[in-house]
Amino acid sequence: MERLFCDPRRCVGCRACEIACAVEHTPSKDLFVSVLNRELGPPRRRVQTVGAQPYRVAIGGVVLSLGCHHCDPAPCVDACITGAMHKEDGQTVCDTDKCVGCWMCVMRCPYGAITPKVKAIKCDLCPDRREKVGRSRYACVEACPTEALFAGTFEEFQRVLAEPVTAVWEGRQ
């Protein structure tokens, strides 16, 4: 199954993925309209700095964008008392109509990838972009200016990690 990964060598922590994600999950899907209409919810990915002191120095201020890992088996699915959180073709999806906000999933997700905001809010792999292909398939991937975000299998992502980081920039020129 295709999942999302972030290459920490390329991530500069610009948070473009966060805003793109929040905008994608508004009715208008437009940054300015969604701000004006106060439609923006929490992002379903978060740019995170790896390590607290003293690690921050040791690892050199690595940042990366993290979201739901769509685990299998998924602790959040086990935890759900309503059946709202469920697996669908390998994806972990929350049916927000069924969610009652008990936050059992928040307690169980070891990645902090679920935001408790009336309903359990998490990465849904952009269902409204199912028809799109390439980098525009996912809002966060499309928005990533340094192509740190990658959609594919982990095996494919490992090949990206094995390449020198400059390859992306060279490809662009």
Add this chain to the structure above:
Amino acid sequence: MKKTQRFVIIGASAAGSSAAETLRRYDPTAQITVVSDEKITYSKPLLSYYLAGKLGEEQLFFRAPDFYERLGIERIHARAVGLLPEKSTVELSDGQKLKYDKLLLATGAAPRFPKVEGIHRDGVFGLRKLEDAQGILTRLPKTKRAVVLGGGLVGLKAAEALKERGVDVTVLIDSPHALSQMLDESSARIFERIFEQNGVTIRTKAKPVAVLGTKEKIEGVQIASGEVFPCDLVVVGKGVDPSLELLEGTQIRKDYGVCVDDYLRTSVENIYAAGDVAQARDVLRGEPWINALWPCAVEQGRVAALNMLNKETIYRGSMRMNSVQFFGVPVISAGLAVLTPGPLGGRPGEHDETLEAQPVPGIYRKIFLKDETIVGFVLVGDVEAAGVLRILMERRVTIAPVKDELLELGPDLGRVLPLIIENKERFVEREFQELVHTVGV
């Protein structure tokens, strides 16, 4: 040709359903039978939402109503009344005898009623089964005042629901404070205040001695001091005890619940146990325990099923934890040290350091440490960080390098990722390994 396996599961709630689902996922041809004395499969933790009128009966299903049918699983509505391990047979209340190759006991637990005079009067309810909630709802038009016995999660959720239905509610709690199995005193006081502000009377150190009334009508609850709390309805929320009736006359080893090993096998061959009935590994206590909680039951159901399929899978163990909202204020607590000492509680001296913060009114965080590892925490108002704290606690990671930041951790795993990398052998899940590999580059 491989012989068709016959799996029988007693119980159709969290553990039973999860086991049935797992058995079918890996064995498409097995004969799977689920026996339950309840007609439909519904989510017990949702009963208080149903009682409050927030959910209808049809919204209590945690799996589609045709779940068993669709998976080709036979679901029998009967009570398992006898177990003959030497004949690999279960006897049902309707006279049927079921043969099994592998059996799962997922019989769950039943509400613990205090042994006081009048407790079995008409109008005294638990809140464990749909029929309990329906019984309360039927009486509601005639109910002005209700007394809830027990200040635990179920008792307080019932109190909240009844209050939202317009009933005057008094909660009588034996312990010195509410939620004594879930919260430390100072955290619990926050919720006692919230209940009082919402018009629910909370009385601690109030031990009920009698439910007063006539045959037809409840009149009140008397406590040890002699004081009487008049009411028309009583709800009991004083915890649950594992349902062990089926074990009678068998060699299956039991303690408080059914004893199981790390593969969730009982002491008798081909019989497994999962859920609220199973006394399994507890990662923090170091001795088997029952953490009667939905997520634990689902996980145990799955692990038991994998082992029933001969896919050897170790059960990592559970720990005490819970998540709940009262009057819109969420709280998540986990671990040992938050408990008051007692037969079901923690032991004193289990933590040697407490971190505490109230960054803004309405948000309260408390983390209990022992030897620089997290042994418990309470998050009130803002619960986002619970998952990350919980995994650090469960995997017994030394948090010394991030101790100063722990209270402000938030949901970001990134900040503690170095701790996970350092202890990567304890984070065996594929997703963690991928993350470690990614950052390690």
